[in-house]
Amino acid sequence: MNRHIQVGVIGAGYWGPKLIRNFQEIPDAAMTMVCDLEEDRLTHIKELYPAVRATKDYREVLASDVDAVAIATPIPTHHQLAKEALLAGKHVLVEKPLTANSEQAEELVELAAQTGLTLMVGHTFEYNPAVEYLRRLVASGEMGRIYYINATRVNLGIFQPDINVVWDLAPHDVSILMFILGMVPVNVSARGGSYVQRRIHDVAYLTLHFPDEILADVRVSWLDPCKIRRITVVGSKKMVVYDDVEPTEKVKLYDKGVDVPPYSDTLEEFHLSYRYGDITTPAIPSAEPLRLECEHFLHCVRTGDKPRSDGQDGLEVVRILEAATRSLLNGGMRENVRL
Amino acid sequence: MNRHIQVGVIGAGYWGPKLIRNFQEIPDAAMTMVCDLEEDRLTHIKELYPAVRATKDYREVLASDVDAVAIATPIPTHHQLAKEALLAGKHVLVEKPLTANSEQAEELVELAAQTGLTLMVGHTFEYNPAVEYLRRLVASGEMGRIYYINATRVNLGIFQPDINVVWDLAPHDVSILMFILGMVPVNVSARGGSYVQRRIHDVAYLTLHFPDEILADVRVSWLDPCKIRRITVVGSKKMVVYDDVEPTEKVKLYDKGVDVPPYSDTLEEFHLSYRYGDITTPAIPSAEPLRLECEHFLHCVRTGDKPRSDGQDGLEVVRILEAATRSLLNGGMRENVRL
């Protein structure tokens, strides 16, 4: 495939136009078609990119000669659209979360395997250079044994009508956690509240238990006065904070810790020593994660390589969201991710 | 009682010297006696305050003519010392938490009622002007209905050998929550990890359910690279953040919210409107909370007034810590505060 990869985007609401802009700017792709149910969205896209063909019927996209389809529609439609796209022989990039439940995700994973097509989910943060830095840092062993992770992702808005805050915001943190730890959690529990809309949680707290006694706590909210996007990873040798709201110094690596003596007795606590070393803000290249994600998708389409955030990754995230939902409804009890 | 109130302090480790300094500086109190098991602590206090009598035997303090006793010893000793002090006719100020379990706290509350003596627990933050501001703000109704509260109290150190991080740090947040809401939580759940010391949790997450569907989430840790002491209260009309680490602008009141239409239908979500108004940092007088606490204790001793943080308040906090401990050990299930 030496020619440009022809891309069609289905859904031009909030996220779609960002995908369109990126595919438009990447040299070896051709942003060919766009589909949306609303006329004015299509008109807007046509004004920006007169060469793009617009349609209200997604089947026209699937019937066209585009090589790949990016799906940025409401979550309940992900499964059907992705399934038809794969059956039509198109490579597929689906916005997160992959589907509305795990059965749907499993079906897509299987279908992608059968057809040999690329199935990728838009876990954008896995393409964020700061998150990649964290993954390499953890993998290098420099932080020692990983103890636990705190994550906070809160803001005022944007409320969703059809999904709760767990399905809206937690996919970011869950995919980051699995990516930097290289592990899937064993179980998850969740608590939360529904304040503005009836029966739709706008605040939630998730606790995930990973193997090796690694704990992760995630706070998500649409109802906080401040925009906070912060992840703290605590290891036995070093600690690191990733603050995505910081304009330049997003990552700080702390040479801090508590040194435990090699032996232990009933008075071990008196031997603890605190270590307060340098703090380093590594120089991390600034690049738009969505651009890197789109490029990675095109690379996988071209080469057949397995995407970093492939269907299986998307399936794992959906399973965790399902388990968290069960926990929300049963009083916060731990729910196994694998039933 | 027109003369100075004579005060004895039992325990001169980390917190005791702060109590001694404050009682020393308050004009209508006389810092009379100090007791500690370690000779060098007593020597140090004597150098600073030559007029204070020092002893290694707390019974000498109880047998003396001091009017009141402040207890700043390890938690397991609180009950016995406070009980003997009350029986010896002394007014008592006990460091938080009041006792190691609720039976002990109940006994002290009853004993104080029988003897008519003042029993107060050192929930210092209830005397913090910023926390008082929050209480008045919530009570005024200016914030509307209270939805939920997030609290974070983390730092590197100071590890305790005999109690976990819940008993060490959470009393601050729990007493603040009850004070500003004017309510006792119905149930609590907790999760956490023990990383540095075996079987002693150094990281914990508490979720408290208050009446009226008010939720509170508390993060405490001895193992975080940053010192964070932050409480966010979200109401239907306003939101407020209290950041105790900020040197000057500790409280920020946000005129922010999501306005819900008075009627509702299946499309209610499309009518949500976000409100982004002014942010105000109120001028709050800076005063040392411990000084205010000590003055309040002396006031109650003199007048017989019920302390703001009385024995009952201390008992409620201990019950919540017990429930949190049960939850920590049973996988994070909700535990009722009242058994």
Next chain:
Amino acid sequence: MNRHIQVGVIGAGYWGPKLIRNFQEIPDAAMTMVCDLEEDRLTHIKELYPAVRATKDYREVLASDVDAVAIATPIPTHHQLAKEALLAGKHVLVEKPLTANSEQAEELVELAAQTGLTLMVGHTFEYNPAVEYLRRLVASGEMGRIYYINATRVNLGIFQPDINVVWDLAPHDVSILMFILGMVPVNVSARGGSYVQRRIHDVAYLTLHFPDEILADVRVSWLDPCKIRRITVVGSKKMVVYDDVEPTEKVKLYDKGVDVPPYSDTLEEFHLSYRYGDITTPAIPSAEPLRLECEHFLHCVRTGDKPRSDGQDGLEVVRILEAATRSLLNGGMRENVRL
């Protein structure tokens, strides 16, 4: 003029594309022509906006039927291009600073008056909602008498080959100062250093004396590790800080001051009282200043209204930069703005 205003942009380097994007997005303008000397810049613009005509010869733009021309070329070319454009009957928007010296600026101001055409300079910050807030605040008298202003605009890069940091960065601050005070400074002094490039100052300090003993101090640098864009206005009743780097809380109004007693004697200083009141972050609408600037330009073209940042405003700024340059070269002595 009911039809769309036809706009041509000359210069498509760093700033030109931002102008092009804005004129493209404004409904009642038509982005018609673009001119640049470099082929690849034109190609890039054509890719983004296929309908725009591109040329390497600015005379084609002037000979076309565009109503207005926006000039975003190197400073030494501003005068000649703007002059020819006015003579060709075009309305003109010139990037700041208006010209390379005051004689050139005076000629353009006169030419605009003679032709009745709109001449506007791109002092973008005068269209910034936060700066407008400051202007209204100062004008309202709420701050009392204005004492002095500190401004800092520093960063690492972007070094200019043909102008120094005073001509590159100080136009922003100087235009802001004149706009919010509604005054022109009487004199200016400047000091600085040339570290990276010979004879081109990369660091400079300006002090401006305004009427009524109002002082303003401006720090500009291309050689600072941090991006700082901060202006502090101190009045007798209130003080305000505008921090353009803050993502959301850009303006903070401090109800702080020193109250001077109405009488005075030799011990007046003992009567000073400090006032520490509330701090308010006003809700300021977020809008792209350049968009507002372009809309204002189109409005003036359409109505004949005098632009906020008209040629006279641009001339005053150039006179101040000239005076600062003289001061830089004479050891930092005060130079009158009007010779």
Next chain:
Amino acid sequence: MNRHIQVGVIGAGYWGPKLIRNFQEIPDAAMTMVCDLEEDRLTHIKELYPAVRATKDYREVLASDVDAVAIATPIPTHHQLAKEALLAGKHVLVEKPLTANSEQAEELVELAAQTGLTLMVGHTFEYNPAVEYLRRLVASGEMGRIYYINATRVNLGIFQPDINVVWDLAPHDVSILMFILGMVPVNVSARGGSYVQRRIHDVAYLTLHFPDEILADVRVSWLDPCKIRRITVVGSKKMVVYDDVEPTEKVKLYDKGVDVPPYSDTLEEFHLSYRYGDITTPAIPSAEPLRLECEHFLHCVRTGDKPRSDGQDGLEVVRILEAATRSLLNGGMRENVRL
């Protein structure tokens, strides 16, 4: 001198009690006498330190057997008190600035040399671990050639009745600049305003020219809504910021710069490359600078070593303050430090 060094403190207003506390706490010193003109100040000190002898007549201190005298009185009295103390055979520590003019300072320096007694000035920041770090960093060459330094020291209050803001705040920055550069400036210019008190500057801007074209700009103000104490040192290889208001991360070292090509031609600017490397917050021990200063004074008294901030250092600072004052009065012209 194996016994404790006997210390008397003259002046127990704002700074004196801090000196008293430190000398009280240092093991090998004896805080023996205190002198103040106000009875209630003496009463207060006696309450805190019953063993200290108090007097209203400084001649009693000089006539006593104290070995050393610390002077924390208003500046106009420094010279007379220090002179009499030296003549009485006492080692002397004088608060900054050393004297009210350079003739007085020269006389003290000479007198100290003649008597062989220790004369030290309280430039506290020279004993601040963060400032020591800066000095070592600059001296190591790691930053490359030093280009320039920006310093800001502003706050609301505390207004002084007898001296202006230059004499009150600038001694800190001037002594820091000379200490970290290891140089004395050649000339200085200053501008400022007198807003609250007549003829007493409450805002000032100083520019200092050091050898090797090193420039330093200092902003001082008693009339700013924010407390800022920040110093930026820019070198050809690295840049460093010292922010004294930061609670923990006071120093940040930036591996940033602009790399200039080794050759040069008319287009050199196109070869400039920006370097954005890691940022490091070094672990700097936290110690009270005044404690270190007092210990250093006692060390010099005991050993005869030359103090880091000796009389000559104090004299240089006074000369710079004098030159700045002359510049303030002559319209901001450069004034040589050495006449």
